[in-house]
Amino acid sequence: MFVSPDVSGATDAAASEPILSLSGITKTFPGVRALSDVSLELYPGQVTALVGENGAGKSTIVKVLTGIYRPDEGTISVDGQETRFPTARAASDAGITAIHQETVLFDELTVAENIFLGHAPRGRRGLIDWATMRRQASEILDRVGAEIDPSVLLKDLGIANKHLVAISRALSIDARVVIMDEPTASLSQKEIEELYELVEKLKADGKAILFISHKFDEIFRIADRYTVFRDGQHVGAGLMADITEDDLVRLMVGRSVDAIFPERSANPGDEILKVDGYCHPTEFDDISFDLRRGEILGFYGLVGAGRSEVMQALFGITRPSAGTVHVDGAPVEIHSTAAAVEAGIVYVPEDRGKQGAIIGLPIFQNVTLPSLSRTSRNGFIRLAEEFELTRKYTERLDLRAAALDQDVGNLSGGNQQKVVIAKWLATEPKIIILDEPTKGIDIGSKAAVHAFTAELAAQGLAVIMVSSEIPEVLGMSDRVIVMREGRMAAELSGDQMTPETLVRHAAGISEGRS
Amino acid sequence: MIAQFVKSREALLLAAIALLLALIASRFPSFVSPGNLVAVFNDTSTLILLALGQMVVILTRCIDLSVAANLALTGMVVAMLNTVAPGVPIVAILLIALTLGAVMGAINGLLVWKLEIPPIVVTLGTMTIYRGIIFLISGGEWINAHEMSDAFKQFPRAVVLGLPMLSWCAIFAVAAFVVLVNRTALGRAFFAVGGNPRAAVYTGIDVGRTQFFAFTLSGTLAGLTGYLWVSRFAVAYVDIAGGFELTVVAACVIGGISIAGGVGSVAGAVLGALFLGVINNALPVVNISPFWQLAISGAAIIVAVALNAQSSRTKGRVILKTAEQTA
Numbered sequence: 001m002f003v004s005p006d007v008s009g010a011t012d013a014a015a016s017e018p019i020l021s022l023s024g025i026t027k028t029f030p031g032v033r034a035l036s037d038v039s040l041e042l043y044p045g046q047v048t049a050l051v052g053e054n055g056a057g058k059s060t061i062v063k064v065l066t067g068i069y070r071p072d073e074g075t076i077s078v079d080g081q082e083t084r085f086p087t088a089r090a091a092s093d094a095g096i097t098a099i100h101q102e103t104v105l106f107d108e109l110t111v112a113e114n115i116f117l118g119h120a121p122r123g124r125r126g127l128i129d130w131a132t133m134r135r136q137a138s139e140i141l142d143r144v145g146a147e148i149d150p151s152v153l154l155k156d157l158g159i160a161n162k163h164l165v166a167i168s169r170a171l172s173i174d175a176r177v178v179i180m181d182e183p184t185a186s187l188s189q190k191e192i193e194e195l196y197e198l199v200e201k202l203k204a205d206g207k208a209i210l211f212i213s214h215k216f217d218e219i220f221r222i223a224d225r226y227t228v229f230r231d232g233q234h235v236g237a238g239l240m241a242d243i244t245e246d247d248l249v250r251l252m253v254g255r256s257v258d259a260i261f262p263e264r265s266a267n268p269g270d271e272i273l274k275v276d277g278y279c280h281p282t283e284f285d286d287i288s289f290d291l292r293r294g295e296i297l298g299f300y301g302l303v304g305a306g307r308s309e310v311m312q313a314l315f316g317i318t319r320p321s322a323g324t325v326h327v328d329g330a331p332v333e334i335h336s337t338a339a340a341v342e343a344g345i346v347y348v349p350e351d352r353g354k355q356g357a358i359i360g361l362p363i364f365q366n367v368t369l370p371s372l373s374r375t376s377r378n379g380f381i382r383l384a385e386e387f388e389l390t391r392k393y394t395e396r397l398d399l400r401a402a403a404l405d406q407d408v409g410n411l412s413g414g415n416q417q418k419v420v421i422a423k424w425l426a427t428e429p430k431i432i433i434l435d436e437p438t439k440g441i442d443i444g445s446k447a448a449v450h451a452f453t454a455e456l457a458a459q460g461l462a463v464i465m466v467s468s469e470i471p472e473v474l475g476m477s478d479r480v481i482v483m484r485e486g487r488m489a490a491e492l493s494g495d496q497m498t499p500e501t502l503v504r505h506a507a508g509i510s511e512g513r514s
Numbered sequence: 515m516i517a518q519f520v521k522s523r524e525a526l527l528l529a530a531i532a533l534l535l536a537l538i539a540s541r542f543p544s545f546v547s548p549g550n551l552v553a554v555f556n557d558t559s560t561l562i563l564l565a566l567g568q569m570v571v572i573l574t575r576c577i578d579l580s581v582a583a584n585l586a587l588t589g590m591v592v593a594m595l596n597t598v599a600p601g602v603p604i605v606a607i608l609l610i611a612l613t614l615g616a617v618m619g620a621i622n623g624l625l626v627w628k629l630e631i632p633p634i635v636v637t638l639g640t641m642t643i644y645r646g647i648i649f650l651i652s653g654g655e656w657i658n659a660h661e662m663s664d665a666f667k668q669f670p671r672a673v674v675l676g677l678p679m680l681s682w683c684a685i686f687a688v689a690a691f692v693v694l695v696n697r698t699a700l701g702r703a704f705f706a707v708g709g710n711p712r713a714a715v716y717t718g719i720d721v722g723r724t725q726f727f728a729f730t731l732s733g734t735l736a737g738l739t740g741y742l743w744v745s746r747f748a749v750a751y752v753d754i755a756g757g758f759e760l761t762v763v764a765a766c767v768i769g770g771i772s773i774a775g776g777v778g779s780v781a782g783a784v785l786g787a788l789f790l791g792v793i794n795n796a797l798p799v800v801n802i803s804p805f806w807q808l809a810i811s812g813a814a815i816i817v818a819v820a821l822n823a824q825s826s827r828t829k830g831r832v833i834l835k836t837a838e839q840t841a
Contacts, residue, residue: 336720356713358776
């Protein structure tokens with residue numbers, strides 16, 4: 001069932017022909033075009049790095065490759081033969097396997113069971129042949145150089161060994177294409193080195209490897225080819241040997257930023273928020289910044305840089321281990337969400353579905369939820385005042401809804417976002433934190449959210465905007481703080497705010513640090 | 515407004531009850547006489563009281579399996595008190611029953627809130643413990659009608675404006691719950707906590723605390739029902755209302771209270787209880803065996819849940835789309 005050693009002899013000859021090629025792939029979701037006419041080719045015995053900003057379409061293409069999404073247009077060819085992946089099983093049968101950021105394995109099963117789940121060797125009566133399974137599992141584990149007993153439970157392994165099990169699983173199904181999505185994100189330096197060795201082994205075995213990473217040093221170290229996506233489009237591909245770091249950064253971000261953002265006269269007032277030495281045991285360290293009335297402060301960084309975690313601490317969702325917060329010059333103790341709201345800090349979370357709108361409650365009940373004390377008399381809610389409050393703020397946001405007692409679940413993503421923002425504006429905050437405010441919403445709603453954010457700042461509200469979209473951060477913010485691995489990598493303002501500096505600081509590229 | 519109501523779950527249930535009554539009336543017209551309908555409502559009052567409490571618990575994504583045991587323990591305590599001190603006024607008895615029930619509900623709530631034990635486990639445990647305590651305090655003895663004072667036994671039967679006090683208790687509780695659920699911040703929090711717990715946290719609502727209040731309310735009503743039950747049937751023993759917690763959950767489920775939390779109404783819980791009440795009272799009249807009675811109740815639960823699943827399906831699709839989009 002797994003690759004025999006003699007395959008490597010054939011790889012050199014086949015190197016010029018891709019194992020897998022995608023062309024003209026388009027995938028749209030309601031209101032969003034995630035991929036637009038992209039192509040991707042993977043060659044045997046070579047590592048292709050897929051590079052792009054957050055939201056460039058990398059995860060979407062992985063889902064197309066593994067049969068989770070079906071593309072609207074375009075062709076997938078394996079060995080030059082056009083094919084389709086209607087199910088995840090079909091992709092796996094074609095020899096494509098993905099090792100995800102969070103490996104998809106089963107904690108309560110043994111290593112051997114994890115490796116062979118779904119294709120366990122069968123005995124004569126159709127029952128699982130445990131002895132063969134364990135023997136084959138240890139053979140595969142030997143091949144990846146893992147010293148793991150196949151009969152231990154997966155949950156007893158460390159993260160690096162779990163990766164090895166995932167890779168062993170890939171080998172057991174005779175995978176020819178291995179997709180590694182940020183495989184080093186949670187590994188130590190020593191484990192990363194071991195992973196690189198393993199990638200070399202896979203290359204020698206003739207596997208085609210798609211390597212997704214934000215870390216430029218590792219891309220330049222192990223990749224043979226690169227493909228760059230930007231905003232769901234294919235913007236370049238070639239050999240690593242032919243490109244410099246600077247050119248790759250330029251390909252990733254290259255575009256003009258000035259286009260669509262509202263005009264703002266940067267005229268910040270008094271300091272309203274001061275965060276000093278904010279620390280968290282695991283998520284972030286030594287975060288200090290200040291914020292003025294009428295200012296928009298951008299927070300940029302890669303996914304997992306700790307931006308949202310800082311904001312959640314400021315909003316009382318998690319507790320920081322050290323540091324102080326001053327609002328309007330007075331120290332505040334944020335021990336709960338209610339305390340944050342009391343202090344005038346509100347947070348519009350990133351994941352509307354899970355953290356924002358309460359699907360099932362009508363619009364007005366969503367909006368008034370944190371303001372019920374103001375719409376009540378003697379402890380009883382007054383419907384008329386609820387509607388009045390809701391109307392006041394939803395009209396300012398230009399909410400499109402049939403009626404205010406309509407279920408939030410029936411609104412579009414952009415309008416749900418407006419309901420969540422209206423909810424917080426109704427508490428009359430001093431500081432509003434917008435976490436990825438335009439993620440996953442259509443262009444029209446994006447422009448409305450941008451215009452409104454600018455208007456809020458103009459009215460004297462202090463705004464923190466966490467965003468992974470470089471044009472949005474640069475187009476909207478007066479200053480930008482770049483975070484990397486839980487720390488502040490840079491604070492940029494004025495002329496320093498360019499796409500290149502943002503990416504450099506976020507990815508930790510050493511040269512050109514300001 | 516009217517069009518919305520016609521399409522609602524409550525209207526469907528009301529129609530089902532009307533149809534059921536019409537069917538029975540076609541063979542046994544006396545069943546729908548005003549006097550008998552009052553008797554049916556009065557008989558269902560205990561179920562309505564418990565279903566109201568269970569409703570708010572289920573709204574917060576929990577379940578309270580201890581209501582029947584709470585009822586039985588409170589009933590035993592007030593009955594024993596009555597035998598020892600027959601002079602204690604009914605008002606005091608009612609206050610004791612409400613308080614004792616509230617304490618038992620609060621114990622459930624605290625275990626769920628502070629120790630974060632799954633509600634089904636907590637209430638399964640306290641259910642057994644409360645029953646065990648009845649045995650300990652009563653020594654397994656029954657307290658019979660002749661040991662109870664007349665005032666004690668008369669309260670639920672006293673007729674005011676054509677209805678017995680038992681029915682009035684249910685009606686007052688329903689009115690109070692309509693206001694609580696629709697017009698107070700706590701009522702709103704029940705829906706928010708069950709509809710989207712994470713979003714509730716982000717809105718400044720304490721999920722565990724809200725669940726604690728739901729359990730306390732449920733326990734309070736169970737305590738009240740404990741006195742009403744024991745005085746109405748004029749008997750108290752270890753096993754009264756055994757298994758009744760499942761009937762209560764069934765009434766809620768039939769009434770369209772989503773077991774996944776966040777969806778439901780007072781009207782739904784009341785109609786669900788009435789539906790079961792009509793069936794339980796009608797079947798003996800129509801001379802159908804008690805075994806069929808159980809089967810029919812069971813079928814009603816499955817039909818109700820299937821209908822609810824159907825009506826929420828379109829909603830589910832919308833949620834999935836947005837989730838995929840942001841993924």
